[in-house]
Amino acid sequence: MTRFEVLILGNSSATPMYGRHPTSQVLNFNEQLFLIDCGEGTQMQLFRYGIRSTKINHIFISHLHGDHYLGLIGLLSSQHLVGRQADLHLYGPAALKEIIDLQFKHSDTQLRYNLVFHPTNPHQPELILDTVALKVSSFPLLHRIDCTGFRFDEGKRSAVLRTEKVQQMQVPVAYLKLLKRGIDCVDKNGTVYKAAELTFPPPAARSYAYCSDTVMNEAYFESIQAVDLLYHESTFLHDMVDRAKETFHTTSLEAAQVAQTVGAKKLLLGHYSARYKDLQPLLEESSTVFPRTALSEEGKWFPV
């Protein structure tokens, strides 16, 4: 089965404490690596967890609060210094380009690889990367400044062969890939191999949605409908709901309500406030509404 899982590099909100790092995640889809947000220290975290950063070809930045992007310039510079040659695609708020250009101007840096910048749309959902195997879209969240979430949708998956029937009919190996894609085959003797008979229907395509900083709001619910794994920020416990609203953040209870409302299969919490050394209460609060909740933990992979 195609690998589809996410590694947490940082789960802290704005003020990093207790050894926790600002937000960053690596999504591995079929050995392609996608970096989602890039808080300060991300390049060191990548090294710590054995991720080869030269294998990352797409970086997604949700918004321009420092805890979500201050590791970016360092990472881009290091890619330059280790001799990266492959294009690197960067998706984020338009002003990010201005910040990068200013910093590289003053450090007198001319990147030796091609950095392709794709500004995200803070006003409406948009498909931003479209391949057969994976589609990525951005969608507006509701934060103090422009902010988008990202959704990763696996393409149509291959059907699963009915091994017994395949052996029985002695299907030529060359046809197996085609049959898995639903294509009927005929050999030179006129024998027909029907995909519908030789395969089980394909398993459902999987999806991951990433909601970084946002106040809970119906406006983005449609963009994250029925995802398999929903990462949703939960900066505070619900006794701090007023503070959450004031600062355009979400509580654990609200994150659980979002997951339930949109019909997510699993929920992953993160972006913890520095006021919580022990995170267990956040998990417990969320689980009362949505039992399939997990706490994001740095260095841990979560399957989509």
Next chain:
Amino acid sequence: MTRFEVLILGNSSATPMYGRHPTSQVLNFNEQLFLIDCGEGTQMQLFRYGIRSTKINHIFISHLHGDHYLGLIGLLSSQHLVGRQADLHLYGPAALKEIIDLQFKHSDTQLRYNLVFHPTNPHQPELILDTVALKVSSFPLLHRIDCTGFRFDEGKRSAVLRTEKVQQMQVPVAYLKLLKRGIDCVDKNGTVYKAAELTFPPPAARSYAYCSDTVMNEAYFESIQAVDLLYHESTFLHDMVDRAKETFHTTSLEAAQVAQTVGAKKLLLGHYSARYKDLQPLLEESSTVFPRTALSEEGKWFPV
């Protein structure tokens, strides 16, 4: 004796590897904290080593290569978030202000404390902080972009009391501080207490010089004459001297030659290239010329 020592937070050059961090140091002078350079991850390193960042009132940035300042915006933001109120003085290249302003504009941050920016002069040495107890000056280094080093000079130190004579003469306690500062005192009976008789001469004032990225060049030698502790970058071993010159860096052997030429008492190496996992050869090379060399190690305090 007044505390005067430096804590290494990061000793790596541009590409951080092997758990090493980009350049940053904390100088503790008599429980006043001075931050020197602020590479990515500095705020997490401060937390790791138990340094209360709200106690830092002066930050010095040598130049605008990312590995020397990319942790600054995060640190300034966190100071804001934890409710800092004291003024924070920042010394660095003029363009740093432009970078900070742009990033805070896009993150919609209005600092709740006063950030006082002091542009450094890349062309000639300048006294940039002048107190009785400590003077700080900046001086030009020779790097690919404008870069300055910093020198910290302790003010005149107090004389040391000759305890035996003080007891013998029964000197009133109120006079002791004055005597240590070289001031003679007379009590109401006309008894004269002479500083010259009651004290040993004060120990020599101490000094620390910080030479971040630079090619070895006589131009800055005068600024670091006879320092007690010289931190000097040593990015490469001397077999890479051509590469060092090309990239405006220094080898371990050259750092030792600098220390010897300027009459430094001790030398501290740092800013190690990612090509060296084992740092021992850098120390050995330097020690052949200047035996009182030490390797900067993250988390370790070095007395000036």
